[in-house]
């Protein structure tokens with residue numbers, strides 16, 4: 001049998017911290033990340049594209065199935081394209097709010113005050129349409145299967161949201177259902193499926209957010 005392993009090297013760039021420093025870093029990171037809020041009112045101010053590019057690079061380091069990196073990110077800053085995406089999204093959302101959503105779902109959403117109007121899709125400077133990829137198309141046209149799509153892309157998306165927050169930007173994780181229209185509008189191939197539309201930018205000056213609470217540690221974790 002031929003050796004198909006990747007060549008290996010000693011773990012590069014690993015940093016160990018003394019326990020005290022580790023505790024301080026964990027506390028500081030928690031303080032930093034707990035300021036993150038999902039925002040629905042965006043300023044039209046532009047953001048430096050390099051920030052988005054670096055945050056995407058960060059997302060692209062996410063752990064994933066068999067290192068197939070089964071994701072694709074489409075960054076939309078073009079106003080006409082945003083307008084198109086807004087119109088298509090509002091159509092889907094109108095159908096959701098008026099017909100498809102069961103009462104219990106509408107009741108769960110009522111405290112958030114969301115509806116089918118999505119002005120932020122046009123206001124925010126950046127939309128990042130995130131796609132899962134079923135396979136890689138090899139140069140000879142053959143297909144190389146991808147694994148754990150939802151897990152991999154979910155982790156990468158979490159890292160992207162964290163990176164954008166770290167840079168002082170706000171986001172909205174938007175998941176209109178069904179999202180197939182995004183593939184068509186953005187001209188993505190059939191083996192890619194829209195996973196989430198991430199809206200990113202600065203909050204509007206009068207941006208407000210609901211008063212919500214996160215479950216305490218005791219409720220979300222068990223130590224055995």
Ligand code: IYR
Pocket residue numbers: 093096109112114115116174175176177
């Ligand atoms: N996609 C719809 C509905 C919606 C669903 C959930 I669950 C939310 O947490 C928020 C909204 C919308 O974006 O309005």
